[in-house]
Amino acid sequence: MKISFSPEDEKFRAEVAQWLTQNLVGEFEQLKFRGGPGDEHMFPQARKKWEQKLAQDGWTCIGWPKEYGGRGCSIEQQVIFNEEYARAGAPGHVGHIGEGLAGPTLIAFGSEAQKQKYLPGIVAGTELWCQGYSEPGAGSDLANVKTKAYFDEAKGKWIISGQKVWTSLAHESDYIFVIARTNPDSIAHKGLGFFLMKMDQPGIEVRGIKQLTGTSEFNEVFFDQAECDADDIVGKPGEGWAIAMGLLGFERGVSTLGQQMQFHNELNQVIAIAKANGNDKDPIIRQRIAEAHVRLKIMRYNSMRMLSDEGDGGLKKEALIYKLYWSTWHRDLGELAMDVMGPEAEILASAPYNLTRLQAMYLFVRSDTIYGGTNEIQRNIIAERGLGMPKEPKIQMN
Amino acid sequence: MIRDTAQAFLADVSSSSAIRNAMASEQGFETQIWQRICTEMYWQAIHIPEEYGGMGLGYVELVIMLEEMGRYLLCSPFFSTVCLGTNALIVAGTAAQKQQYLSQICQGSLTATLAYTGNNGRWDADAVQATVTTDGDHYLLNGRYRYVPDGHSAGLIIFAVRDEGSTGVDGISLFALDANTPGVKRSWLPTMDETRKQAEITLDQVCVTKADLMGEQGKAWPQLNKIIQLATVAVAAEQAGGAQQTLDLTVEYTQERVQFGRPVAGFQAVKHQAADMMLRAEVAKSAVYYAACVAEEALNGGPLANELAEAASVAKSYCSQGYFSNASDAIQLHGGVGFTWEYDVHLYFKRAKSSELFLGNSAYHRELIAQILLD
Numbered sequence A: 001m002k003i004s005f006s007p008e009d010e011k012f013r014a015e016v017a018q019w020l021t022q023n024l025v026g027e028f029e030q031l032k033f034r035g036g037p038g039d040e041h042m043f044p045q046a047r048k049k050w051e052q053k054l055a056q057d058g059w060t061c062i063g064w065p066k067e068y069g070g071r072g073c074s075i076e077q078q079v080i081f082n083e084e085y086a087r088a089g090a091p092g093h094v095g096h097i098g099e100g101l102a103g104p105t106l107i108a109f110g111s112e113a114q115k116q117k118y119l120p121g122i123v124a125g126t127e128l129w130c131q132g133y134s135e136p137g138a139g140s141d142l143a144n145v146k147t148k149a150y151f152d153e154a155k156g157k158w159i160i161s162g163q164k165v166w167t168s169l170a171h172e173s174d175y176i177f178v179i180a181r182t183n184p185d186s187i188a189h190k191g192l193g194f195f196l197m198k199m200d201q202p203g204i205e206v207r208g209i210k211q212l213t214g215t216s217e218f219n220e221v222f223f224d225q226a227e228c229d230a231d232d233i234v235g236k237p238g239e240g241w242a243i244a245m246g247l248l249g250f251e252r253g254v255s256t257l258g259q260q261m262q263f264h265n266e267l268n269q270v271i272a273i274a275k276a277n278g279n280d281k282d283p284i285i286r287q288r289i290a291e292a293h294v295r296l297k298i299m300r301y302n303s304m305r306m307l308s309d310e311g312d313g314g315l316k317k318e319a320l321i322y323k324l325y326w327s328t329w330h331r332d333l334g335e336l337a338m339d340v341m342g343p344e345a346e347i348l349a350s351a352p353y354n355l356t357r358l359q360a361m362y363l364f365v366r367s368d369t370i371y372g373g374t375n376e377i378q379r380n381i382i383a384e385r386g387l388g389m390p391k392e393p394k395i396q397m398n
Numbered sequence B: 001m002i003r004d005t006a007q008a009f010l011a012d013v014s015s016s017s018a019i020r021n022a023m024a025s026e027q028g029f030e031t032q033i034w035q036r037i038c039t040e041m042y043w044q045a046i047h048i049p050e051e052y053g054g055m056g057l058g059y060v061e062l063v064i065m066l067e068e069m070g071r072y073l074l075c076s077p078f079f080s081t082v083c084l085g086t087n088a089l090i091v092a093g094t095a096a097q098k099q100q101y102l103s104q105i106c107q108g109s110l111t112a113t114l115a116y117t118g119n120n121g122r123w124d125a126d127a128v129q130a131t132v133t134t135d136g137d138h139y140l141l142n143g144r145y146r147y148v149p150d151g152h153s154a155g156l157i158i159f160a161v162r163d164e165g166s167t168g169v170d171g172i173s174l175f176a177l178d179a180n181t182p183g184v185k186r187s188w189l190p191t192m193d194e195t196r197k198q199a200e201i202t203l204d205q206v207c208v209t210k211a212d213l214m215g216e217q218g219k220a221w222p223q224l225n226k227i228i229q230l231a232t233v234a235v236a237a238e239q240a241g242g243a244q245q246t247l248d249l250t251v252e253y254t255q256e257r258v259q260f261g262r263p264v265a266g267f268q269a270v271k272h273q274a275a276d277m278m279l280r281a282e283v284a285k286s287a288v289y290y291a292a293c294v295a296e297e298a299l300n301g302g303p304l305a306n307e308l309a310e311a312a313s314v315a316k317s318y319c320s321q322g323y324f325s326n327a328s329d330a331i332q333l334h335g336g337v338g339f340t341w342e343y344d345v346h347l348y349f350k351r352a353k354s355s356e357l358f359l360g361n362s363a364y365h366r367e368l369i370a371q372i373l374l375d
């Protein structure tokens, strides 16, 4: 298990920290600790500008190969960057879907032309992406997507019709990657294609969905004869599922340590409130704060185990449990925050429904256990892949 | 490597019937197996420095052994000798004590333990109730200890005592005594968990000399605290192993057991409990591996050394709960056979509780963390 960084890594850490202190100032000061899950609706324009500032000095997509505009940073350096970034309170990346999902997918599966066309905009922070997977009938059962794609020979384009839902940041995005059925007679994961589409076109309509937070970060996206260039299908028709699944594999845990730093900031806020209002003397609150701390510490140790190469090459069990572990931790933190605040927890920042940061956190964490594979789906995966228990039976409904 | 060797050996010597033989005896282990451990495997010398004849390996390696012993429920004086006695000697022993006792431990001719808890149920400095008074060049020790692991069978006992009238962390001393010193009365305490034996010890006007004192009189709390913390990491490692084993037993059994025409492992309620068990086992290991790195630096120097208190409590609070939850789920998922004496699941269930209580349960360690964070 790796528990420390080399002197060169520490030098890199100092460099990152220094850059952030020097640049996260002036107009960007207001962005500190903003954005990210639950706060995505805040300051989108200013955060986009910040992203471009990062890009100017080469601080976006740092783990990508140099040939695609990245820095080719080692895992350790990526970890350090994410940690320092969160420590400084730098804002959530508006471009995280492009940087974390679309880009790596293109690097792995895209054509050279697609890489040339799309990667520079992601690196520069000028083009934002969203993820068009879920549909009304395809949530946990993602393979059940119904959105259709057919190739119109006359136009020389793919024509896409159907509906996506829960599409985060679609209203801010320039592009969407979509899985859609290229073979109308196919079922489940066969016959899907993976498409790169421009949002700004007549066939695409975005409607915001108001969340229980009162804010709106995700959307319905309607496709009515929307067009996609012939060159903008990744892989071949029928390969969409494999590509979509490959994409889920890109979350290798590097960003987890940065996320933990953000969790750490939140827990510190809760501790500060407890100290201020005297709840730090309540024996039950003490137990719960300590428990939150214990589990957050171990979250970090677990990530270090994930990242340290123990040479077994195989499936890492500590990585399989990670989503279930952090989502549950974060949900519990939300509840702890409210209980520490006591009756004050109810009082809004302002009417009509403006939440304080901790209220927003408390409400938003209810989605952590849902998106990216619900806790129940995580348990299925752990039992089946981690423990070799039988797969869920397939039931045919007439 | 170490893990593979340990597994192979333990699978051989710590079968269910071997465990049960050991459980049924008052001594709590089979002498012949312990001797094989000491002479063939040399495990008792694993982290003793080479100058005393030890292997000179670190806590990271030790923790792997402990995890496997927890998995195989090895009945032996390994924990008491290595994680209490040896640690106490390494942390607090005089040069002469180390020379004498560590060498004997390496040779396999001496087992050891630590006695510090009285009968007030505490695990901190207040646990130390026995007293020391000076009598010319001599010291007189008096008092009663309970819950001393292998206290009735150990050859060397490290006693924690306090100056009369002292409280808390003040006035604590450590003495290393031959268990047969006149005035030391030891009796086995039958326990619900029969895989690790406990003893009660009374000291009645035990007269000892300065040569038996470890360090300075009345100033030994920092050392004792460190010994306790190192032992806490060791217990957590055993717990992580137990948490894994209860999961493995459960997966194996539910794959075999057929009801409603299919293995019960296929029912989602069963799968989800098993998934939660795996989460707890993995998280427990992550906590223990980190704590082992910290313990290693606490013994041999390094930047993490001062994290020992926190890392030990993080590991013990999580592993205690994790092991107990896994063991209780294991009984549930075995159905009726899980409730029998014949199946091994109850052995883990009982060991989970005894190790949870030993050196402080989860709530106790959370309070220690709360003090670091909040006070």
Ligand SMILES: Cc1cc2nc3c(=O)[nH]c(=O)nc-3n(C[C@H](O)[C@H](O)[C@H](O)COP(=O)(O)OP(=O)(O)OC[C@H]3O[C@@H](n4cnc5c(N)ncnc54)[C@H](O)[C@@H]3O)c2cc1C
Binding pocket: A130, A131, A132, A133, A134, A135, A138, A139, A140, A141, A165, A166, A167, A168, A169, A218, A367, A370, A371, A372, A373, A374, A375, A376, A377, A380, A392
């Ligand atoms: C904040 C937020 C942002 C999101 N952003 C995006 C996005 O950008 N792009 C995108 O494509 N999607 C996005 N999603 C969608 C998300 O991936 C889905 O909500 C998720 O996969 C669950 O699908 P569902 O909502 O249809 O729930 P369902 O699948 O209908 O699940 C309902 C309940 O049934 C349980 N369940 C379902 N199947 C099983 C099973 N086999 N075994 C046991 N229990 C089961 C679930 O665990 C859940 O408790 C987002 C969701 C949220 C909440």
